[in-house]
Structures are given as C-alpha cells and as structure tokens.
Amino acid sequence: MFVGHYAAALAGKAIEPKAPLWALVAGCQLVDIGWGVFVIAGIERAHVDRSLGGFPAVLEYMPYTHSLPAAVLWALGAMLLAKLLLRLPWNASAVIGAVVFSHWPLDLLVHRPDLELWFGGQKVGFALWDQPVLEQAVEMGLFGVTGAWWAASRAKLGRTIWPALMLLTLYTALQIAALPGPPADTNLAMGGGALFAYAVAIVIALFVDRDGARRSI
Numbered sequence: 645m646f647v648g649h650y651a652a653a654l655a656g657k658a659i660e661p662k663a664p665l666w667a668l669v670a671g672c673q674l675v676d677i678g679w680g681v682f683v684i685a686g687i688e689r690a691h692v693d694r695s696l697g698g699f700p701a702v703l704e705y706m707p708y709t710h711s712l713p714a715a716v717l718w719a720l721g722a723m724l725l726a727k728l729l730l731r732l733p734w735n736a737s738a739v740i741g742a743v744v745f746s747h748w749p750l751d752l753l754v755h756r757p758d759l760e761l762w763f764g765g766q767k768v769g770f771a772l773w774d775q776p777v778l779e780q781a782v783e784m785g786l787f788g789v790t791g792a793w794w795a796a797s798r799a800k801l802g803r804t805i806w807p808a809l810m811l812l813t814l815y816t817a818l819q820i821a822a823l824p825g826p827p828a829d830t831n832l833a834m835g836g837g838a839l840f841a842y843a844v845a846i847v848i849a850l851f852v853d854r855d856g857a858r859r860s861i
C-alpha cells in the first residue's frame with residue numbers, strides 16, 4: 645500500500661486543520677520511513693520475489709517497525725514529538741499520533757501475513773496484495789474519498805480547494821510510478837526507493853499546503 649496510507653493523513657487534516665499537512669503525510673508513513681532506514685542498515689530484512697502474483701515484496705523480519713506493539717510505540721513517540729518539537733496543541737498532536745498508528749491497520753489489509761501481533765508472535769495480514777486490482781481499488785477509493793473530505797473541509801473554512809486537487813493528482817502520479825514495486829533486490833534499492841518516494845510526498849505536501857504552514861490552519 646502506498647497512496648492508501650495518505651488517506652489517513654488527509655482525514656487527519658480534515659478533522660484537525662491545525663496539524664501541518666507535511667507532518668501528517670510524514671506520520672502516516674513514519675513506520676515505513678523507519679523500515680527503509682532499518683532495511684538499509686540490515687536491522688530488518690526484506691527481499692523481492694517477482695514470482696508472486698501481486699506486489700513482489702517479501703517482508704520476512706520487521707518487528708521494530710511493523711509489529712502491533714511497535715506501531716503503538718511509534719504513534720506515542722510521534723504524538724510527543726509533535727507536542728514538544730512542533731509545539732502543537734494536544735488535539736493536533738493526538739491526531740498526528742492516530743495517523744501514525746493508522747499505518748498498521750491499513751498494512752494489515754494488504755500485507756501477506758508478515759505483521760507480528762506481538763514481538764516475535766503470530767504474524768497476520770489479509771493479503772490484498774495477492775489481488776492487485778482489488779487492492780488498487782481499495783487504496784484509490786480511500787484516497788479519493790478522504791481527498792474529497794479534505795477539499796470540503798477547506799471550502800468550509802473559506803479556502804480554495806486547489807491544494808487538495810493538486811495533491812490528489814501528484815500522489816496518483818506517484819502511485820502509478822510505484823506500481824512495479826521495488827526497483828531491485830538489494831537492501832539499498834528497497835529501503836532507498838521507499839525513502840525517496842516518501843520524501844517526494846512530503847515535499848509535495850509542503851508545497852501544496854505552504855499557506856497553511858504559514859497560518860497553521
């Protein structure tokens with residue numbers, strides 16, 4: 645799942661306009677950003693298997709980023725960082741924490757059983773990755789609906805909906821570019837490719853919401 649995760653960021657922005665869009669966008673992929681760093685460092689392990697029917701990643705070991713207790717800890721950490729470093733109100737910080745946690749249930753939908761319920765415990769995943777058309781429909785559906793929700797919330801505040809339209813278009817282009825999966829079967833290609841895509845998404849969020857960043861609404 646790529647663009648589907650951003651549905652949580654857009655819902656968060658619609659619910660709490662004081663939360664900066666870039667922080668929500670970084671937050672919804674925060675555990676994957678950690679995963680990219682850990683895979684490059686050899687702390688977590690993954691490889692590419694092109695013989696799989698759908699998305700070709702095999703994620704054999706990732707307890708520090710994608711186990712359920714790890715997701716809770718990343719979310720709590722992000723909430724505290726939002727409060728202490730970004731000096732956001734508790735409401736906005738809690739929304740960022742919730743958006744960070746949303747990564748796990750959304751991954752649960754699409755991953756093959758590779759998400760630990762506890763450290764070293766049973767692995768779960770509903771494997772929508774094996775049905776790529778349905779998986780893309782779910783992702784794009786979630787993304788489209790929450791994008792419309794964010795646009796409507798901007799209109800209600802008397803603001804233009806152009807940023808929402810721009811973000812929806814640019815992220816859809818990113819999603820299409822990411823469709824073939826990891827570029828190569830090396831730790832650097834897998835982790836680095838993911839980190840590059842997430843960085844582009846954050847830059848786009850900073851660009852489309854730069855008036856919001858200034859006014860913090």
Ligand SMILES: [Zn+2]
Nearest residue numbers: 675676747751
């Ligand atoms: Zn993930």
